[in-house]
Amino acid sequence: MRAFDFSRAESVGNAAQHGNAETAFVAGGTTLLDLVKLDVMRPAAVVDINALPLKAVERLADGRLKIGALVTNTDLAHHPEVKRDYPLLSQALLAGASTQLRNMATTAGNLMQRTRCPYFRDVGSACNKRQPGSGCDARDGINRMHALLGGSADCIAVHPSDMCVALAAIGATLTLEGPSGEREVAFADFHRLPGDTPHLEHDLAADELITALTLDAPLAPAGSHYLKLRDRASYEFALASAAAQLKLDGERIIEARLALGGVATKPWRASEAEAALVGQPAVLASFERAAEIALRDAQPRAHNAFKVDLAKQAIVRALRDASRAAQRGTDQDDTDQDDTGQGRTDTQESQA
Known part of the structure; x- marks a missing residue:
């Protein structure tokens, strides 16, 4: 792993001042640290944002639910208002990763989760997402786990998040903050299709932070x-x-x-x-x-x-x-689920 400078941000404004193309923000670190160890990400500086006051979940006057960027996946999945009004989100969160990872992973970190494509994570392979213009070994390689929809000649890597699939169905708005102030982006517009720029994965500037995720008012009764x-x-x-x-x-x-x-x-x-x-x-x-x-x-x-x-x-x-x-008249359903609460395929082939 390459050396990097490390610091802690005491405020959102302070964090944004550190933000640039050479800096990475860390909260749970469940993706970032893996990719730094693999030499896929090479930040010159890492800024710890865990001290920021972004861990609240609050109901807004218009019926929407505002979730702080640092709320953990575990806390969000088990939050009473999420379980009651957004059970789809709770189910998706509990389907992801392991208990240990959910305890560390944050809402904003999940939104920024990067692909598990093995060619992206192998610095010896050609990957336009990791190194623009180098090619895409997945297209003619072992592509069992890759995308059927939204791909391009430059990238067919699958987006890995379970939480984000639920959010796509629910509808949400992201609050982003940087030196120029605060702005909002619809969740549907945040993640980008790869096109010919697969390295540009989302609508977030290098000096911006996600500070909150606000869910649309719940679809009810449903x-x-x-x-x-x-x-x-x-x-x-x-x-x-x-x-x-x-x-x-x-x-x-x-x-x-x-x-x-x-x-x-x-x-x-x-x-x-x-x-x-x-x-x-x-x-x-x-x-x-x-x-x-x-x-x-x-x-x-x-x-x-x-x-x-x-x-x-x-x-x-x-x-x-x-x-x-x-x-x-209820959102809870146990049909076709195994003892972990999730469905499985009928075949248990080994992953390529």
Whole structure:
């Protein structure tokens, strides 16, 4: 690991003054420290922001929920208002990583989580995200875990976060702060598609910090479900995941939210599939049609074509279970879950 300067910020303004392209901010450090050890990230300076007053969760007058950037994944998943009004987010958080990592990982850190693409994490491989213009070894390499949606000729790396998939379905706003002041960015606009600049992953300047995440007012009454399909039951990244919310009038769908993970280069909102669900009966045929629409632009590579059908299965099952929860008048549903509370694939192949 390369040497770097280390300091602690006492205020958001103080932290922003340190921010530049050569500086990294650290809170939980669950991604940053790994990448520094691998020589993927090479900050000249690291600024500890754990002393900043960004650990509150508060209900706003308009019904939204504001979450401080340093709230841990564990605290957020178990927060009473999150469990009651945003169970989809709680389910997604508990599906991610391990208990030890969730205890350290922060809300803002999860938003900034970087891909687990093995070519990105191997400095001996060509990776446009790590070194612009060097190429993308994943396209013709072992690409079993890579993206079907949102990829480009320069990058097909999957976005790894479970939390962000739920946020894509829920809707949220990020508060960013830097020397020029405070600004807000819609969650849907924060993560960028790779295009020909995969190294530009998000809408955050080098001298800015995420200070808060504000969830849209809850969709209620509604049923929701997060389903994560993976090679093993715990501490594993998704092969495909689906976050679904349905609001029903009897058996007719009047509002739908659907987002996908494990198959796209950013948290993927399936807007066309949502539109196709509205006005339809909450039955298997409607869910299957939505799944077909959500994956119709998929561009599989040599080793990940199986993800197309897997993602469709995740969508159908998540929508089905969200529908059942809505019909019962509750967001909780234990259907198709193992003893860890998460779905698994029927095959347990070893990860390539």
